[in-house]
Amino acid sequence: MSDNAGSNAVVSARGLVRYYEQGRVHAIDDLDFEIATGEFIAIRGPSGCGKTTLLNLLAAIDRPDRGTLNVAGYSLIDMSGAEINEFRRTVVGLVFQLHNLLPDLTALENVQVPMLGTNRSPRQRHRRARELLDRIGLTQRAHALPTVLSGGERQRVAIARALANEPRVLLADEPTGALDSKTGERLLDLLDELQRDAKTTLIVVTHDPHIAQRAGRVIHMLDGRFVFESDAADDLRM
Amino acid sequence: MDSGGSSLTLLRMTTRNLYRRPMRTSLTALGVAVGVVAIVAFTTIVRGLWDAVDASIHINDAELLIFQADIAADFLSTLDEKETRAKLTAITGVENAVGTLWHALPVENHLLFFILGLRLEDMGSGGDNLIRGRYPTSDDEVLLGAVAQRVLDKDVDNTLHIRDEPYRIVGIFQSESVFIDGAIVINLPRLQRLAAKEGSVTVFQVHVDPDKNADAVGEEIERRYPELIAVGEASEYHKVDQGLVAVDGMVWAVSFMAIVIGSIIVANTMWMSVLERTREIGVLRAVGWSRRRIVSMIILEAAGVGFIAVLLGCPAGVGLAKLSASMPVAEQFLEPVFDTGPFLLALAIAIVLSVFGALLPAWRAARISPAEALRYE
Numbered sequence: 001m002s003d004n005a006g007s008n009a010v011v012s013a014r015g016l017v018r019y020y021e022q023g024r025v026h027a028i029d030d031l032d033f034e035i036a037t038g039e040f041i042a043i044r045g046p047s048g049c050g051k052t053t054l055l056n057l058l059a060a061i062d063r064p065d066r067g068t069l070n071v072a073g074y075s076l077i078d079m080s081g082a083e084i085n086e087f088r089r090t091v092v093g094l095v096f097q098l099h100n101l102l103p104d105l106t107a108l109e110n111v112q113v114p115m116l117g118t119n120r121s122p123r124q125r126h127r128r129a130r131e132l133l134d135r136i137g138l139t140q141r142a143h144a145l146p147t148v149l150s151g152g153e154r155q156r157v158a159i160a161r162a163l164a165n166e167p168r169v170l171l172a173d174e175p176t177g178a179l180d181s182k183t184g185e186r187l188l189d190l191l192d193e194l195q196r197d198a199k200t201t202l203i204v205v206t207h208d209p210h211i212a213q214r215a216g217r218v219i220h221m222l223d224g225r226f227v228f229e230s231d232a233a234d235d236l237r238m
Numbered sequence: 239m240d241s242g243g244s245s246l247t248l249l250r251m252t253t254r255n256l257y258r259r260p261m262r263t264s265l266t267a268l269g270v271a272v273g274v275v276a277i278v279a280f281t282t283i284v285r286g287l288w289d290a291v292d293a294s295i296h297i298n299d300a301e302l303l304i305f306q307a308d309i310a311a312d313f314l315s316t317l318d319e320k321e322t323r324a325k326l327t328a329i330t331g332v333e334n335a336v337g338t339l340w341h342a343l344p345v346e347n348h349l350l351f352f353i354l355g356l357r358l359e360d361m362g363s364g365g366d367n368l369i370r371g372r373y374p375t376s377d378d379e380v381l382l383g384a385v386a387q388r389v390l391d392k393d394v395d396n397t398l399h400i401r402d403e404p405y406r407i408v409g410i411f412q413s414e415s416v417f418i419d420g421a422i423v424i425n426l427p428r429l430q431r432l433a434a435k436e437g438s439v440t441v442f443q444v445h446v447d448p449d450k451n452a453d454a455v456g457e458e459i460e461r462r463y464p465e466l467i468a469v470g471e472a473s474e475y476h477k478v479d480q481g482l483v484a485v486d487g488m489v490w491a492v493s494f495m496a497i498v499i500g501s502i503i504v505a506n507t508m509w510m511s512v513l514e515r516t517r518e519i520g521v522l523r524a525v526g527w528s529r530r531r532i533v534s535m536i537i538l539e540a541a542g543v544g545f546i547a548v549l550l551g552c553p554a555g556v557g558l559a560k561l562s563a564s565m566p567v568a569e570q571f572l573e574p575v576f577d578t579g580p581f582l583l584a585l586a587i588a589i590v591l592s593v594f595g596a597l598l599p600a601w602r603a604a605r606i607s608p609a610e611a612l613r614y615e
Contacts, residue, residue, distance in 0.1 A: 056612075059524065061523070061524045061607075061608040061612070082528070085528045086526070087526075088524060088526035094525065096521075100521045102521070103258075103518075104257070109251075112245070112246035113522065113525060116248060117527060122246075122247060
């Protein structure tokens with residue numbers, strides 16, 4: 001796999017392996033890669049190829065069985081519980097395919113959830129959540145519960161939540177998967193814009209060629225391995 | 239500009255989680271509230287009983303009550319009036335000793351009513367508790383305690399029948415003891431005849447010389463006369479009657495069982511709640527919540543259930559205690575004491591045991607792997 005990151009790498013992996021069922025299923029099979037700060041990477045591949053497992057490893061919600069994985073200076077192999085919590089809270093932001101907002105909290109409160117446990121005061125948390133909702137155009141929906149928000153609005157709130165603690169890496173798993181194409185496009189515009197403005201590294205797992213089209217690099221996975229890499233223009237031609 | 243009124247806190251999240259399933263929260267709280275009702279009702283009643291015992295010991299400013307030793311219940315104490323008085327007054331420090339016979343007889347339409355026999359000259363000897371009328375001067379005159387007056391619905395100058403014999407009510411008194419206030423006071427020799435206990439009394443009220451230590455006098459009485467027992471405080475009452483201690487134990491056993499059941503209900507509810515929220519808890523873990531914070535959230539929810547249970551259970555407990563104390567017979571000797579103690583106790587026990595019930599669910603919640611939880615449907 002080519003190294004586009006050089007010394008500017010925010011993510012680097014060597015010999016990364018994650019297997020299930022006592023080693024019979026290799027979800028991630030000996031991956032080496034680097035991702036530079038501020039890159040927009042799309043990871044594509046068929047279902048079961050290991051995309052989500054890779055994303056979970058990068059988010060430190062799953063642990064590799066072998067190899068090394070460093071994200072923003074954290075070695076994800078041997079972090080303590082407290083370090084893992086801090087990493088999840090401050091280094092990465094996660095956007096899921098299904099928004100996964102807490103149903104009893106308003107949009108404004110959902111955005112504040114990752115900030116609980118940080119050293120921000122309640123007033124600062126509130127202000128930050130307000131800013132993010134303003135940024136994603138949901139000021140008027142701040143006090144709405146997820147049940148009354150549209151699919152696109154929920155996903156925008158989920159993005160705001162992921163950005164709450166100003167993460168260095170934003171990870172998104174099929175962020176438009178549950179949206180219609182028009183809403184999905186708008187969401188991608190937003191993600192694009194936020195990523196450029198905040199110079200956040202954006203890694204998106206997707207089946208959607210439109211997302212890949214916007215990415216700087218597209219990595220194709222099969223059976224837990226990177227099979228080839230293309231840029232967005234190449235990807236469209238395929 | 240938003241004021242910050244919607245700042246998210248752990249407490250706010252907890253409240254939302256409780257509010258999310260109002261019926262389930264209410265039913266769980268009701269389960270715990272049963273224990274709270276038991277604690278409040280029983281504790282206020284038992285506290286009232288203990289206070290009444292204490293007041294009975296110190297009736298008419300007496301320092302000691304003297305009973306027969308080795309008896310199963312205070313009512314069974316039988317002392318020879320003349321002989322025991324002589325023994326007691328021979329002890330240094332005993333100012334005087336007043337013999338009292340306790341008995342229960344049919345009065346009006348009550349099958350049994352508490353009757354106190356006191357010599358006419360001893361009535362009012364320890365202070366004036368009379369609130370109406372005068373003290374009896376003959377065998378066929380009686381005093382009524384304030385509670386007895388209410389229960390019998392009689393007053394001064396009315397006639398009442400004890401074993402079908404008429405007696406004139408000449409006065410109403412009020413002491414600090416609900417036991418004594420629930421009694422009819424009659425001339426001692428008359429009661430001894432009615433009870434076929436001529437020459438006997440149940441107990442002696444002993445007034446101790448103010449310069450002497452009442453405990454030391456009590457110990458001296460017991461040392462010199464092993465057939466006698468001296469009681470100076472309610473906590474010593476078990477020496478002559480195990481009933482109150484047994485009631486105390488029973489009350490705690492019932493309250494404990496009710497609370498344990500409440501705790502199991504909380505455990506079940508919180509377990510279900512954690513299972514239902516597996517995915518949400520996984521999300522919280524994925525966004526950086528520590529295990530401790532997850533545990534805190536579950537524990538706070540359980541404490542919230544305990545708190546709601548106290549809000550529901552305390553008024554019901556007060557109601558139950560009042561209802562119990564107004565029942566026939568019970569109204570003669572039950573007077574629940576509603577000070578802060580029972581309520582604080584109920585609050586503490588309800589919250590502690592609700593939290594205890596939530597420990598296992600909280601442990602399970604803390605063990606949820608975010609990667610697995612996010613796959614959970």
